[in-house]
Amino acid sequence: MVTRWSGGLLWLLTGGAGTLALLSLPSIGLLLVPLVGLGAVLAVRGDARSFPWALVGAAGPLLWVAWRHRQGPGEHCRRADGVTGCGELLDPWPFLVAALAAVAVAATLFALRRGRRSAGVP
Numbered sequence: 739m740v741t742r743w744s745g746g747l748l749w750l751l752t753g754g755a756g757t758l759a760l761l762s763l764p765s766i767g768l769l770l771v772p773l774v775g776l777g778a779v780l781a782v783r784g785d786a787r788s789f790p791w792a793l794v795g796a797a798g799p800l801l802w803v804a805w806r807h808r809q810g811p812g813e814h815c816r817r818a819d820g821v822t823g824c825g826e827l828l829d830p831w832p833f834l835v836a837a838l839a840a841v842a843v844a845a846t847l848f849a850l851r852r853g854r855r856s857a858g859v860p
Contacts, residue, residue: 745785752777753795761799787851793844800837804830 752774759770781788810827817823 745781746788746791748777748781748784749788749791750795752781753792754798756792757796757799761803790844790847793840793847797837797840800833800840803828804833804837807833
């Protein structure tokens with residue numbers, strides 16, 4: 739039996755894994771797609787009303803990418819132990835904006851659901 743709490747956690751993990759699969763599609767992302775599908779099926783069967791947690795979970799990988807590329811966009815070089823390594827960094831702002839938008843939409847959905855519940859609508 740899936741409780742409301744475990745249903746929300748399942749949605750959270752499914753949203754995070756789905757975003758991670760999308761971000762890493764050219765490499766390991768294809769291997770995550772069946773796992774994401776299974777998680778979504780289990781989450782819908784358990785508690786479909788907890789779907790906004792998937793948006794919160796989706797924000798996690800987006801925030802991680804934004805943080806990793808915080809010195810971008812462009813080439814960034816780093817020196818450690820006498821060795822210099824350079825890499826091309828992406829612009830972090832689109833990832834940050836997408837993560838914040840996902841959390842804002844989830845918060846709005848939670849607030850709307852709470853308002854409906856306080857009004858007596860199931």
